[in-house]
Amino acid sequence: MIVCMSRRICVALFDAIIKIRPEWYSSEDDKGAIKVIMTGSSSDPLDWQEHIRNKPRRKTIGDRLKDPKDGLKLVLVRDMWLTGFDAPCLHTLYIDKPMSGHNLMQAIARVNRVFKDKEGGLIVDYLGIAQDLKKALSIYTESGGKGKIDFDQEEAVAKMVELYEIVVDLFDKFDYKKFFELQPREKLNFLLDATDYVLGLDKGQERFSSNVNNLSKAFAISVPHPKAIAIRDDLSLFQAIKARISKLRESIKKLSDEEVETAILQIISNALISTEVIDIFEAAGLKNPEISGLNILSDEFMAELKDMPRKNLALELLRRLLNDEIKKRSTRNITQSKKFSEMLADAIKRYQNNALTAAEIIEELIRLAKDIKQADQRGEKLNLDFRELAFYDALEVNDSAVHVLGDDILKTIARELVESVKNSVTIDWDKKESVQAKMRVMIKRILKKYGYPPDKQEKAVIDILKQAKQMADDFSDNQ
8 A cells, every 4th residue: 555645646656657567557446456545526637537436436446455365456545544444464555645643553553464474564664754653652552552562673583584494494305495596397396396395294284384374474574674585585485385285285175065076086086077177186296187088096097106206295185185085975974984084094193103104105095095986886786775885884794793694684684774764754853852762763673673783783773873864865855
């Protein structure tokens, strides 16, 4: 935000800036990177008229300024928006107008809001308002303001240097400085290598992201100190690596349900059901699979995965995809989901305890992915639909005492349970204890009928009812 002495200066400065940056200009309120906010009337000069807006139009621009993702970069004001206007992402205030007392404090408050990595704002003073600021601060403290108002920039710089050294020490076995010598096309691969290195450190993701966050905050309140300017490029690289890690962390969460399903299938299944490849492979430096029927679990793809140089990146993405796939299955088959979740957690724990290398755990996760894929085919092989298979698994069919009943009897129990539950459901049955009590009796009766082990019946009843509640909509839809 630039605060100008007069409306005439606002307009003249606007014209001067768009001569240098013509691509910033747009006459439309919802477009353009620079705007003037001022009052006026039809009697004002003709070249002022495009900057004179009514309240709703000014609000449109104000909303844009509050959105950090919007393309609006700069606003020029005289009096408006210096008080009572809140845009936390606003970080720099250029002052070319005398201000004092309450008005000055309010103006500074426009850019002094904490926002993400920003802990404070930058005031660029063209008039020498230091004395006015001291007076304003005096009035502030006398009127009951709290908190430390004297700010020693050297303290912030010292903290920034300390945090910078911590981040640099994380790269003691990786020469990140090479990045600045590379051609633009080479820099992307280098970023992937740096991200892979960070993920390979002990708790690297957490340590690196936390320290870069803190360094960014210290840097924001240290500029324009020479020591801050000196590390600016390094910090930009650190932030780019952190963004790459965040992309891996958030890529699945931010996708729609349909995109998540497609992305997961691209990693763990040969059922490529979309005509659009979700570009999550690029984030890990993986080659995008061809959509023309490539089996992601084919021997060729597995060989490529095992031989990839950036194994920490591949591992992180594969782990997240498998974890999301397992969570998705929890609504359809609690027993199966719990089993795969425990297998995944056990593999990751052994890797974190250095019992497995990155290459070895990738092989384990590939085997787990194959197990998940094979589990999809179990219902067809057993001639059970997904509800019958879920009840079948809830019967603890692998337990020796249960297994003696034989597959035929266990499948019969599962089918009869599904039929009985289907006939028992009512509207909101999964929320009505009276209906569920009747179901518990019904489930126990079926188990006894087929000789299910008495000492295991109580747990089976609980698991089957829990599974039925998870699939409540599937049962209700069949009414």
